[in-house]
Amino acid sequence: MDDRTFWPGVAYSIKTSRPLVEVLRIVDGDEPAMGFIYGAMDSAKEKIAENFGNQYSTYSEIWKIIDEKWEHQLHRDLHAAAYYLNPRFKWEDDFSTHVEVKKGLYACMERLISDSSDFNQADAQMDEYRYKRGLFGMRAAQNSYKTRPPVEWWDQFGDHIPELRAIAVKILGLTCSSSACERNCSTFNQVHTKRRNRLSAIKLNSLVFIMFNKKLKFRKSRLQKKEDNLIFDNVSSDDEWIAEPNADDGESVDARDELALVVDEMDNEFRGVDLTVGTEEDNEARENEGDDNENDITNLDTHEEDDRLSFED
Numbered sequence: 001m002d003d004r005t006f007w008p009g010v011a012y013s014i015k016t017s018r019p020l021v022e023v024l025r026i027v028d029g030d031e032p033a034m035g036f037i038y039g040a041m042d043s044a045k046e047k048i049a050e051n052f053g054n055q056y057s058t059y060s061e062i063w064k065i066i067d068e069k070w071e072h073q074l075h076r077d078l079h080a081a082a083y084y085l086n087p088r089f090k091w092e093d094d095f096s097t098h099v100e101v102k103k104g105l106y107a108c109m110e111r112l113i114s115d116s117s118d119f120n121q122a123d124a125q126m127d128e129y130r131y132k133r134g135l136f137g138m139r140a141a142q143n144s145y146k147t148r149p150p151v152e153w154w155d156q157f158g159d160h161i162p163e164l165r166a167i168a169v170k171i172l173g174l175t176c177s178s179s180a181c182e183r184n185c186s187t188f189n190q191v192h193t194k195r196r197n198r199l200s201a202i203k204l205n206s207l208v209f210i211m212f213n214k215k216l217k218f219r220k221s222r223l224q225k226k227e228d229n230l231i232f233d234n235v236s237s238d239d240e241w242i243a244e245p246n247a248d249d250g251e252s253v254d255a256r257d258e259l260a261l262v263v264d265e266m267d268n269e270f271r272g273v274d275l276t277v278g279t280e281e282d283n284e285a286r287e288n289e290g291d292d293n294e295n296d297i298t299n300l301d302t303h304e305e306d307d308r309l310s311f312e313d
Contacts, residue, residue, distance in 0.1 A: 020066075031149070031259060032150075034078060034175065035221075038089075081109075081171050087153065091132070121164075125161035144156075150168075151173045154172065
């Protein structure tokens with residue numbers, strides 16, 4: 001950190017990455033962001049240029065990288081169409097007039113509107129939106145288009161152009177990332193850690209089989225010990241889900257130690273996630289459950305070893 005080139009490098013990294021991180025935060029949010037990505041990318045490039053005093057030679061390489069990624073990997077017609085249909089950008093003086101914007105808009109309209117009559121109607125209604133006619137010219141619409149979500153704004157003030165409004169609401173209501181849907185932990189995705197990704201497909205199936213059935217078994221034991229009889233009668237049994245392992249899904253015996261280690265590790269994780277709060281009876285049941293790991297894996301490996309020996313003979 002005493003190096004004279006360290007802090008200038010940090011400053012350079014911040015100047016180039018901070019605007020891009022702001023774009024990523026928009027993309028990774030839970031709200032529909034399709035109408036903001038195209039404009040946000042343009043704004044990020046302008047902020048990077050400002051951070052370097054608008055001296056093209058200092059940021060030209062960064063712009064080149066951004067443009068290359070955007071044009072070949074990220075840009076889609078939906079981004080351009082949503083940019084055009086978002087009044088926060090369309091009605092501003094710095095709105096982009098690049099040909100790719102209108103090209104993307106009409107490409108989306110052709111795919112989303114199958115009826116020729118509706119397509120012509122939506123195309124004719126474009127002037128109402130472009131020149132702020134009808135409800136778009138009223139004070140309420142003019143005062144709220146910068147603060148109100150685009151989907152709500154179109155739904156409120158687009159009644160006089162229903163065909164175009166339907167397209168705008170559909171496009172502007174799209175999200176740009178699925179990460180908000182991927183934050184749920186389950187029995188299955190807990191198997192995929194860095195360490196367990198080295199497991200073979202057969203070993204992975206065995207691991208999921210053991211852990212899923214052990215969780216169901218423990219759940220059933222808790223219900224039998226703690227629930228009132230009147231309530232327990234209304235609880236469906238898990239017996240149908242606890243199946244015996246398939247002897248045909250064999251793998252080598254030398255995988256036993258590694259599989260046992262992973263099962264023990266997953267037991268600890270599941271207790272930490274789902275079963276941290278409980279009575280003394282719960283804790284005792286958990287301890288008894290942990291003793292069964294080796295037996296479960298042994299039962300699997302017994303069939304697998306027989307298959308291997310038969311194959312060698």
